[in-house]
Amino acid sequence: MNKLADSSEDRVAILLRRNQLSVTDGRRRILEVFMDAGVALSPHDIEEKTSERLDRVTVYRTLQTFLEKGIMHTIPTTDNSVLYALCKESCGAGHHHDDHVHFVCELCGTTTCLDGLTIPSIAMPDGYLVSQVNMVVNGRCKNCAA
Amino acid sequence: MNKLADSSEDRVAILLRRNQLSVTDGRRRILEVFMDAGVALSPHDIEEKTSERLDRVTVYRTLQTFLEKGIMHTIPTTDNSVLYALCKESCGAGHHHDDHVHFVCELCGTTTCLDGLTIPSIAMPDGYLVSQVNMVVNGRCKNCAA
């Protein structure tokens, strides 16, 4: 459509190929939705935003694939929704750099990754092994705070 | 059945009355399941553990009531399950002291509240308002670490 969209399509194709995934229309559109949105999305959100012709099953399977490849990660939420978000470039299958804080705005409902904030380390009781730490902050985002 | 069970029943009744809730069989059994388990449970877990004669609808409604009264809190998880856990005695409707860390064991699957560990405070970017912070640690619990 325009240069921006073109370059976005290229980014998508490169990202897919780098992860040994064939470039299909469905995957392309799902990734574009995430890149455009810039926030975390639920499977239902994606079904809605990929205007028509993208089966619910395809959405679930594609998200699952992206999770396994390390292209995306899930975000824990206090309500019972499942949210997905794009990983940073440096992530891949097996080695996640997922130590950033997630923020849920209680007014506009959007969930975002605060990539700049690193989760502070905590001292666990003896005998526990830690593999991953998630931190989710609820409150009001920049736009809704005022 | 025995003294321990009796005292547990008393605790349950006292807890319910303190929160202006009538003492019914369903509520009693659900609370006992939580006290016996000592870990966070999903609605489905509860349906199974309250041996027969407790409708799914009742479980959901009771958990919702307990949430509102501040008897329980929910725990965010990266997989798509909804977990409930008993609050500390000091919690009540409106005033939660829910700033402890949650731990999910990736081997045995149990989720527990690490009441001893307080969530470290973090410096948010300008413009954000914080109302609640959740921290979930994944790894191996004491029993599964060895």
Added chain:
DNA sequence: TACCGATTTGCAACAAAGTTGCAAAGAAGC
């Protein structure tokens, strides 16, 4: 202990979310 009003429960029916098998369509390499 029996009765009464208010709350709670179970049932049935429904809505939403997620899964599985399989045949048709599409991608990648030759």
Added chain:
DNA sequence: GCTTCTTTGCAACTTTGTTGCAAATCGGTA
């Protein structure tokens, strides 16, 4: 353009959660 392997969509199904309503239960009172 052809072949092979992967991905998609459909249909049917399971699981999870919700709503309305009548019957059962709770707590207080006589």
